[in-house]
Amino acid sequence: MNKFMHRIPKQVLHWAPLALMLVFPVLGDLYHLVNKPSEQVYSLMTTVDESIPFIKYFALPYGVWIFYIYVCIVYFFMRDRTAYYRAMLLYTVCALTCYAIYLVFQTTVPRPEVLGSDPFSQLVRFIYNRDQPFNCFPSIHCFSSYMVMRLMLKSPARNRVNTTLISGMSLLIIASTLFVKQHVVWDVISGIALVEIYYFLFYTMPALYRSRSARQQQRQGLEA
Secondary structure: HHHHHHOOOHHHHHHHHHHHHHHHHHHHHHHHHHHOOOOOOEOOOHHHHOOOOOHHHHHHHHHHHHHHHHHHHHHHHOOOOHHHHHHHHHHHHHHHHHHHHHOOOOHHHHHHOOOOOHHHHHHHHHHHHHHOOOOOOOOOHHHHHHHHHHHHOOOOOOOOOHHHHHHHHHHHHHHHHHHHOOOHHHHHHHHHHHHHHHHHHHHHHHHHHHHHHHHHHHHHHHHO
């Protein structure tokens, strides 16, 4: 096996992990299978959501969401390989969890009538036509945008520029889900909570366990 690996050009080995991103079209196909109305559809609208105005200009950050996520993940690949692998794992398990929830608890958001022929109105109508008004809780837009922001804030590659850009764009996309009336506040909260739960299970809890084990070994060494 080692001899075979040595025969592969180093440049190929360097870029090979990007193949993990092939999971995105697979997840996209799975989403289309659950993006249809079921017998029972629920509403999580609150008075806060009713007070949030529809602002068509937020269709732009909402529309570029998936390209933004791809750019962030490739950036992690280039600058912080650990964050890249974490992003791929977190996105996959969070997306699959969302799909499972959509199958048993489907929610919807009432959409406004969009008038006008300007580019932003047309973009909103394109978004509405492309994505059915179902499968809102948790929000995939929100969990993925929050995920890349969280990973950036924890990355050793962070600096003032990339932190500001990624945090700003992630927050803008999360806000856009509310202003274009694709999601409600509970969808945002649940998307963020989903990332936090899996981040704790996959990374925080094992780190705490390793730290406790190291302290115990150190204590035992001192006692010996």
